[in-house]
Amino acid sequence: MNISKRKFIQGSLYSGVLAVLGKATLLQSAFAEWPTAAFDETEYEPALKGLIGDAEMQESNVTLDAPEIAENGATVPVKVSTDLDNVEWISILGDKNPRPWISRFYFHGKSKPFVSTRIKLRESSNVVAIVKADGKLYTSKSAVKVTAGGCV
Amino acid sequence: MADEMKVRAKLSGTTTTVKAIMYHPMESGSRKDKDTGELIPAHFIKEVKAELNGETIISADWGTGVSKNPYWSFEFDGAKAGDTVKITWTDNLGETGSGEAVIK
Numbered sequence: 001m002n003i004s005k006r007k008f009i010q011g012s013l014y015s016g017v018l019a020v021l022g023k024a025t026l027l028q029s030a031f032a033e034w035p036t037a038a039f040d041e042t043e044y045e046p047a048l049k050g051l052i053g054d055a056e057m058q059e060s061n062v063t064l065d066a067p068e069i070a071e072n073g074a075t076v077p078v079k080v081s082t083d084l085d086n087v088e089w090i091s092i093l094g095d096k097n098p099r100p101w102i103s104r105f106y107f108h109g110k111s112k113p114f115v116s117t118r119i120k121l122r123e124s125s126n127v128v129a130i131v132k133a134d135g136k137l138y139t140s141k142s143a144v145k146v147t148a149g150g151c152v
Numbered sequence: 153m154a155d156e157m158k159v160r161a162k163l164s165g166t167t168t169t170v171k172a173i174m175y176h177p178m179e180s181g182s183r184k185d186k187d188t189g190e191l192i193p194a195h196f197i198k199e200v201k202a203e204l205n206g207e208t209i210i211s212a213d214w215g216t217g218v219s220k221n222p223y224w225s226f227e228f229d230g231a232k233a234g235d236t237v238k239i240t241w242t243d244n245l246g247e248t249g250s251g252e253a254v255i256k
Binding site for chain 2 (some may be wrong): 034099100
């Protein structure tokens, strides 16, 4: 009686600890690797390298929707989607921004590989979207003419 | 803080679309105060995540290039009306904010 009770308590303690560990790991993986190496760079090429290293990108499968002309560079609507499966993340950059790397979105569970966001553009430039799916990189870019630069 | 975020979540067919606006200055750290001429310190959301009934479905890392009062919309399958979507952010100063919506 005592032993089985102790075992029961031990068992429930273990599963409690495991549940907590599992949760902590999940949180960490959701927030893993904030891309400091990309954020710190003030030029596009080094920022891109900080994000993807020397990996090759394919110019296909990414749909990038950004305006041809943005009257206000402080808030430029951008949508990115892809027909690829197993999308790990979508990242957005602005090649003339003082910090070209802007954002990266991670897809878990049943989320769709789609994002709609608003970004700052300092001046007329290319918006670049990069998708990582099945370990491979895909990209698309879109030129945006900015008539009043964003305070970036 | 009741006014730190607005979240809407709408189910259409099998897909839920979430739209959120988070009230945050998203200061880049390179802007000057017009009166004093001094740099305004960087203050921006770095990490944000969305959970469905407590499970993370989408998350993001943001830099200073995301607009002030960030707008974020995303989509996912597998939810039903009445489920709860919660969005939580953490900024570079360690402050956090959250908002949630019941899927309609």
